[in-house]
Amino acid sequence: MPTFNRFLTDRSGNFGLMTALLMVPLLGSAGMAVDFAHALSLRTQLYAAADAAAVGTLSDKSTTAAAVKMTGDGVISVGQDNARSIFVAQMQGELTASNVTTAVAVAKTGNKVTSSVSFSAAVPTTFMQVFGQKSVQISGTATATVQTASFMDFYILIDNTPSMGVGATPADVATMVDLTKNKSSNASCAFACHESGSNKGKDYYALAKKNKVTMRIDVVRQATQALTASAKADTDNQFRMAIYTFGAKAEAAGLSEIVPLTSDLDKVGSKVTEKTPNPQVGDSEYVLDLMTIPQQGYNDDTQTSFDSALTQLNTKIPAGGSGTSTADTQKIIFFVSDGVGDSYKASTCTKKTTGSRCQEPIDVSFCKAAKDRGIKIAVLYTTYLPLPTNDWYNTWIKPFQSEIPTKMQTCASPGLYFEVTPTQGITEAMQALFLKVVRMPRLTG
Structure with missing residues (x-):
């Protein structure tokens, strides 16, 4: 019994013990920051691509020409194709069209043409896998509007x-x-x-x-x-x-x-x-x-x-x-x-x-x-x-x-x-x- 009591009251080696016990969450937290920073960097790149696509399609003459010829409001198919092509052209490195989901909408309302490019992707994690988190979801939407020259x-x-x-x-x-x-x-x-x-x-x-x-x-x-x-x-x-x-x-x-x-x-x-x-x-x-x-x-x-x-x-x-x-x-x-x-x-x-x-x-x-x-x-x-x-x-x-x-x-x-x-x-x-x-x-x- 005395031996057991001494074990309970002995404080020597506590720092090492606590460090060992905390090592996993500490490393996990640091790793989480690294994984999130990486995901945010990719999200910034995707936003830039979406901005380029949204603005670029409205600058393309084929889009504006199609809008002018329309007798009413509606979707501009050629504008959507243009936006998607511009967005995909921005993909580089680990970002490819195959692992990024996109949604593009280009439409005319009155004499206003609006383009919207949305994206979403699952960015694989490294350190967060310790907690069973295999990816971080990122998403965003870029929009642009232009008025076609009036009649x-x-x-x-x-x-x-x-x-x-x-x-x-x-x-x-x-x-x-x-x-x-x-x-x-x-x-x-x-x-x-x-x-x-x-x-x-x-x-x-x-x-x-x-x-x-x-x-x-x-x-x-x-x-x-x-x-x-x-x-x-x-x-x-x-x-x-x-x-x-x-x-x-x-x-x-x-x-x-x-x-x-x-x-x-x-x-x-x-x-x-x-x-x-x-x-x-x-x-x-x-x-x-x-x-x-x-x-x-x-x-x-x-x-x-x-x-x-x-x-x-x-x-x-x-x-x-x-x-x-x-x-x-x-x-x-x-x-x-x-x-x-x-x-x-x-x-x-x-x-x-x-x-x-x-x-x-x-x-x-x-x-x-x-x-x-x-x-x-x-x-x-x-x-x-x-x-x-x-x-x-x-x-x-x-x-x-x-x-x-x-x-x-x-x-x-x-x-x-x-x-x-x-x-x-x-x-x-x-x-x-x-x-x-x-x-x-x-x-x-």
């Missing part, structure tokens, strides 16, 4: 009134001033006014052409043609375009249709650069060109009625739609102008008048009438050039020069305003504004 109708309104005959750059302006300088009065003109009457000697348009002066209307025409080409490259028959001006001649000033609404963007591009013979300038001139006037001062120079052009265009355009189908297209007025109106407007002009002649920044109430019908307005403001050597400019335009861009921006729908100065590229500006329209966030039903 849109662009009604491009080009200001071709005499003020767009100003030189396209400061150098062109200086050249025109020098070419038109009157030696006796020292007066000059920066505008290449296009006279069609008998007084052909003062057709400054012909003078500008002869001396290879580039006018603002020339640059806008080139930019419009380039826009149709870039729009065609960015669409799967989702866009239609129409081109309008303020009229070919002052005697019949008013909204003039150059190209009716069409999905044939090649036709639009070729039409705006089409030429017709004009013996007066000894050359051909463009269908989209500067408005002609019978003579200087014709009709008190009131050839720029934004009010009339926007009102007439508004009546031609159906109410704006959601853009989800060809039967419900979004409507966009794409307005390119220097922003100064000049028309008969005796009682409602916002600035001082000369008799009934009204020179003012654009009256935004006529923009609001279109926007209230769900029509978006994208405005490219071609900066109105100050002409400090011109008495007319100093008297009538300079007092409200600072208001012009503000009014043009107010005319535009939110986020759809762009100003381009003479030293910047109008072609690039038109394309940048176009992309703003196409890619701006939209509510989907």
Whole structure:
């Protein structure tokens, strides 16, 4: 009995005994951490693969093209195949398609395409097998959403009134001033006014052409043609375009249709650069060109009625739609102008008048009438050039020069305003504004 009691009360060797007893759980815990860390590392790799697959399939043109062609909502099979292929291509090392379960869904709802890539896998353990745990389950889901470009109708309104005959750059302006300088009065003109009457000697348009002066209307025409080409490259028959001006001649000033609404963007591009013979300038001139006037001062120079052009265009355009189908297209007025109106407007002009002649920044109430019908307005403001050597400019335009861009921006729908100065590229500006329209966030039903 004493021997047994001594055994019970003897404390020597307890540390070694306890260590032996705890060794298994300690090693198991450390091993569990290693196994879990390994599983989390593989899960991170799988998430990266799923992200790449979800985003990649929406970037693939075959997926977006299939979505655009769908007349309703539903699954996009080619998108699912693309996503699965991208996901499998990311597998490397111990991760292979054979030991990872995937579920892919790519579908269209309205004009929104959503892709979802889910994965799950059983990662074999090493240390945790001590506790009978042979694997660790990992899983996750990556999703991505993109809006397909809506079906849109662009009604491009080009200001071709005499003020767009100003030189396209400061150098062109200086050249025109020098070419038109009157030696006796020292007066000059920066505008290449296009006279069609008998007084052909003062057709400054012909003078500008002869001396290879580039006018603002020339640059806008080139930019419009380039826009149709870039729009065609960015669409799967989702866009239609129409081109309008303020009229070919002052005697019949008013909204003039150059190209009716069409999905044939090649036709639009070729039409705006089409030429017709004009013996007066000894050359051909463009269908989209500067408005002609019978003579200087014709009709008190009131050839720029934004009010009339926007009102007439508004009546031609159906109410704006959601853009989800060809039967419900979004409507966009794409307005390119220097922003100064000049028309008969005796009682409602916002600035001082000369008799009934009204020179003012654009009256935004006529923009609001279109926007209230769900029509978006994208405005490219071609900066109105100050002409400090011109008495007319100093008297009538300079007092409200600072208001012009503000009014043009107010005319535009939110986020759809762009100003381009003479030293910047109008072609690039038109394309940048176009992309703003196409890619701006939209509510989907």
